[in-house]
Amino acid sequence: MNLTSGIGVSPHLIRYSAFISQPEKMSSLAPCFTVGSIVRCKTCFGENISGEVVAFDLGVKMLMMKCPSSKGGGDEQTIWKLTIVNISMCVDIEIVKEMLPMEDVQTPEPINIHMLQERLRMTTEQRSISYRSYHANASPFGQALFRVLVKHFGDAPVKWQNLGDNVGINILHQVVIVAPYGVENIRSDGCDPKLLPYVRRIVANFHNKQ
Numbered sequence: 001m002n003l004t005s006g007i008g009v010s011p012h013l014i015r016y017s018a019f020i021s022q023p024e025k026m027s028s029l030a031p032c033f034t035v036g037s038i039v040r041c042k043t044c045f046g047e048n049i050s051g052e053v054v055a056f057d058l059g060v061k062m063l064m065m066k067c068p069s070s071k072g073g074g075d076e077q078t079i080w081k082l083t084i085v086n087i088s089m090c091v092d093i094e095i096v097k098e099m100l101p102m103e104d105v106q107t108p109e110p111i112n113i114h115m116l117q118e119r120l121r122m123t124t125e126q127r128s129i130s131y132r133s134y135h136a137n138a139s140p141f142g143q144a145l146f147r148v149l150v151k152h153f154g155d156a157p158v159k160w161q162n163l164g165d166n167v168g169i170n171i172l173h174q175v176v177i178v179a180p181y182g183v184e185n186i187r188s189d190g191c192d193p194k195l196l197p198y199v200r201r202i203v204a205n206f207h208n209k210q
Helices: 024-028 113-133 140-153 195-208
Strands: 015-017 038-043 048-057 062-071 078-086 090-097 158-163 166-171 175-177 186-188
Touching: 038 062, 048 078, 113 140, 140 158, 140 166, 140 195, 175 195, 186 195
Parallel strands: none
Antiparallel strands: 015 090, 038 048, 038 090, 048 062, 062 078, 158 166, 166 175, 175 186
């Protein structure tokens, strides 16, 4: 996708509205945006997104904005995130502050692909852990403890173990934590002598934080 800066915006393009049931109407009214302008978009899903225009491609109707994410380290330090909006799915677009086109358009800063890949990997892992932590016979407390144990031991060594009407958390096939998942509910049979005290500390700390 070739993302370039937009051209000037005439006064009648400052704001557009469309019915939520007709997001395609916005595509026929798509404005052009100048880099540095502050834009507020409302999607057909009811999400409001505001930020500074970084790039815009009218051909594919994609708008890239720099949006404030959170404060970091001080009142004047702001963490920014890049957000790409499909304006054909917007029901309202408002140019809050327009920047005049620059004579010499600067190339946008390169996107950190490695950082994006790392975020994708971490998000995928977190979703996978959340999915595996669910069990119909386990309490929400037990499922939360399961996720904590996965963070300590990894994904593969921690599994659910069916125990009749209940379900236990099996760690490295050596330790089992049965319901209601307290320190006194930890069972082991000839496990590594260092493993059992370690599991007990994790479970005790988890209970203390609840």
